[in-house]
Amino acid sequence: MIHNVLIANRGEIAVRIIRGCREMGIRTVAVYSEVDRLSLHTRLADEAYPIGKAPSSESYLVQDRIIATALKAGADAVHPGYGFLAENGDFAARVEKAGLIWIGPPAEAIRLMGDKTVARQRMKEAGVPTVPGTLEPISDEAEALKTAEEIGFPVLLKAAAGGGGKGMRVVSKREEFQPALQTARSEAKSAFGDDRVYIEKYLENPRHIEFQILADKFGHVIHLGERECSIQRRHQKIVEESPSVLLTPEMRQAMGEAAVRAAQACGYRNAGTIEFLVDKNLNYYFLEMNTRLQVEHPVTEETTGIDLVKEQLKIASGIPLGYSQEEIRQTGHAIEVRIYAEDPANNFMPSAGKIQYLRPPGGPGIREDSGIFEDSEVSLYYDSILSKLIVWGKDRNEAVARMARALEEYRLFGIRTTIPFGLAVMKNKNFQTGHFDTGFVEKEFRNGSADVKNLSQIAAIAALLIDRQKAASEIRASANHHHKWESPWKTAGRVENMR
Amino acid sequence: MKYFVTSEEKEYTFDLKEENGEKKFLLNEKPMTVDFKQVGKKPVYSLLVDGKPYDVWAESQNGHYTVAVNGQFYRVKVENERSRLLKQLTRGAESAEGVVLLKAPMPGLVVRVKAEKGARVKKGQGLVLIEAMKMENEIKSPVNGVIGSIAVKQGEAIDKNAVLLEINAE
Structure with a gap:
């Protein structure tokens, strides 16, 4: 059984993992950036070590430092939580190469599912329904346009390496296809360093x-x-x-x-x-x-x-x-x-x-x-x-x-x-x-959300009372008196008398 | 003493008086009972208005209060008879609507400035794109007007309340 886990994350998920470990009698090692010294995960873990500056690229994403910290602290496993390095197949492989247990799927499974076109092909083979579209990235534009017409507009252009809506474009008619393809490609290139794009049928509000x-x-x-x-x-x-x-x-x-x-x-x-x-x-x-x-x-x-x-x-x-x-x-x-x-x-x-x-x-x-x-x-x-x-x-x-x-x-x-x-x-x-x-x-919630501003009168009453109390304490301070707290009514009168 | 309190564009007139040792709190001439206690040393208050409890938080800035009642936020201004009179007397002396400073609502990184000096902009038009918490946020023009000087440039890191640009309101 694993007995000491380094948690390569922060915030609520790091806390959640610490709690699970502790109930099983497993020790935990937290890592924290400069701004997380007082964060809950740093203070709840059995041990905590700094791993760099506030930007995640200089702390929670620095693979070498996380692995070195795990080894130094005597951890035998790494839990990535979600986000940060959780879906980085290379990191998973490096953790295992360092002799540590990766609490997650095999690196190959992460890589396979990270490439959307490869994943679609594999799913189709396994008899899992996929959204109608291409199983290969677009290589020929004319061919791709023909495919889009066969699927029927609107279609969705998606980055093969994608996620998070980047490199994604809805194309509602033929004329928009070519320019949309270019934007999708350049967005995919800048977000993932990979400009491969494929086509899917666009499902409206599924x-x-x-x-x-x-x-x-x-x-x-x-x-x-x-x-x-x-x-x-x-x-x-x-x-x-x-x-x-x-x-x-x-x-x-x-x-x-x-x-x-x-x-x-x-x-x-x-x-x-x-x-x-x-x-x-x-x-x-x-x-x-x-x-x-x-x-x-x-x-x-x-x-x-x-x-x-x-x-x-x-x-x-x-x-x-x-x-x-x-x-x-x-x-x-x-x-x-x-x-x-x-x-x-x-x-x-x-x-x-x-x-x-x-x-x-x-x-x-x-x-x-x-x-x-x-x-x-x-x-x-x-x-x-x-x-x-x-x-x-x-x-x-x-x-x-x-x-x-x-x-x-x-x-x-x-x-x-x-x-x-x-x-x-x-x-x-x-x-x-x-x-x-x-x-x-x-x-x-088209017109701004949650604008149930029905407490405006209460806000007005509160502001008035706070304003009067503030005025009262200012008078006390300036007069250097040491009165007890006074009611806003008295001070309302007093403030007026002083003017 | 009469007070005029504007909460999200709605004006309320209050009267606080003491008659024969009895405190009276009137809203638009109607009496109501209010009780109010601070929670520890924080700007948090428990308010009882005609027996109904509310939790309130308040912060004051430039003569305005930002008040949160339960989870809702309100912008509130408190004036009394005198300050209101004073304001009416000096209003003529103030410059017209004048220059509006567009400020950063949070610290972040300027991704793009979407307006040029001299450009005519509409209220609600996106002017500056700021990245914070891994998201891009569009800072919109609060008024119709013409862009004056621009204080930031692309790629610049900015603090909260940093002036981004000036708009000559129309």
């Missing part, structure tokens, strides 16, 4: 449904059901839930089996996620595989009762899976709302600074995976996720009501967050009835 899988080194692969992740802003998930209201038991079984085949087809091991798009006619298509632990993994943990971080550690230690597919049960309903340091009333603009006041919700069915605390600084150097609020309920109605209740309870002052946005989603009729797709945020 739903995004993914399946969690677990695979051990003995060839056992199981799935843990789905997560519905259609509520997105800027192509980034913000609310996730399990189960999905869309899936029938038959569809769940078919998609789950396809996910297992997808994992088997690339020689997968450890925890992974197969993402599918589902169109209006309930056809599902393989989108991509995330070869790591997902941000939204807690909703699966809450509905199945299986701790995914612990499973990752066991699989990486060479222990066979403790569950068969038949033993996996989804119970109740779980929802996650991601709390980002962004201003939902201002186009999700990042908001950095100090968290001055923090009072998270509690009570039945609430879980929070967070990397923040009162007086912690939110830096602009990293992803803006602060925390993940997860609720469980016996059914979807209870879970939605519970999440709304928890978000109403949540107090975080000092910076702006997506808490009011999450609340607005929970109160949205179409969300409540399950009528939504990936176009939801754009449709429902």
Whole structure:
């Protein structure tokens, strides 16, 4: 069994991994950048070592330093979390070459799934439905245009090395094809150093449904059901839930089996996620595989009762899976709302600074995976996720009501967050009835989100009282009196008398 | 004493008075009960308005308050009879709408300046692109006007509240 894990990450996910390790009696080594000296992961781990300056290119992405720190600290394994180096096949290979266990899939599986065209070919061979389109990158423009017409506009041009929406272009008619191809190529080149682009049928506002899988080194692969992740802003998930209201038991079984085949087809091991798009006619298509632990993994943990971080550690230690597919049960309903340091009333603009006041919700069915605390600084150097609020309920109605209740309870002052946005989603009729797709945020919150500014009168009262109290304390200071706190009424009179 | 409080474009008139030792708090002439206590030493307050509790956070800057009530943010200005009168008297002396400084809402890196000096811009038009937290953020013009001097250039690292450019408002 692994006994000492270096966690090559920060924030809430590093904390999450430390917690899993500690419950299993496994030691943890944290690494931190200059600005993360006081961060929670640095202080919760068994050991913590500095690895460089604030920009991730000078700390959390410096492979040599991370591996050297692991060896120096006597770690026998590396957990990458998500983001940073988690889907870097070369790093996975280097970790193993250094004699350390990589808590993730084999490097070849990461590389295979990282190349979108190779992944599409492999999926097709394994009988996993893929979005109609080309299986090879575009080599000849005229040929490509012909293919686009066969598929039927609108089509999507996507970078073979891609991800995160970069090098992606929607082409709605013939005339736009050639210029769009050029932009997609140059964007792909600058983002990934690889200008290969391929064509897919463009699905308008599909739903995004993914399946969690677990695979051990003995060839056992199981799935843990789905997560519905259609509520997105800027192509980034913000609310996730399990189960999905869309899936029938038959569809769940078919998609789950396809996910297992997808994992088997690339020689997968450890925890992974197969993402599918589902169109209006309930056809599902393989989108991509995330070869790591997902941000939204807690909703699966809450509905199945299986701790995914612990499973990752066991699989990486060479222990066979403790569950068969038949033993996996989804119970109740779980929802996650991601709390980002962004201003939902201002186009999700990042908001950095100090968290001055923090009072998270509690009570039945609430879980929070967070990397923040009162007086912690939110830096602009990293992803803006602060925390993940997860609720469980016996059914979807209870879970939605519970999440709304928890978000109403949540107090975080000092910076702006997506808490009011999450609340607005929970109160949205179409969300409540399950009528939504990936176009939801754009449709429902077109005019700025969460602008339920019905508390303007309360804000006015508060500002007046604070203003009067401030005036009173200024008078006290200038008069050098040592009065006790006075009511705003008295001071209102006193201020006037002094003028 | 009368106070005029503007919260997100809505104006409220308050009256704070003490009659026969009894404190009165009137909003638009209607009495209400308010109670207000600070939470520790932070700018956080618990407010009870006619029995209903609210958690409030406030920050003051240039004579305005930014107030968060539960999770919602408001921009609030507090004036009393005197300061309002003073402002009305001096208004004529102030220059017209004048120069608006576009400031950075957060520290970051200038990715692109999308306007040139002398260009006529519309309210809401994107002027400067700033990268922070791995995302690009468009800073928009708050007014209609003409671009004056530009204080930043592409690739420059900037602090929060750094002046990006001037707009001569129209």
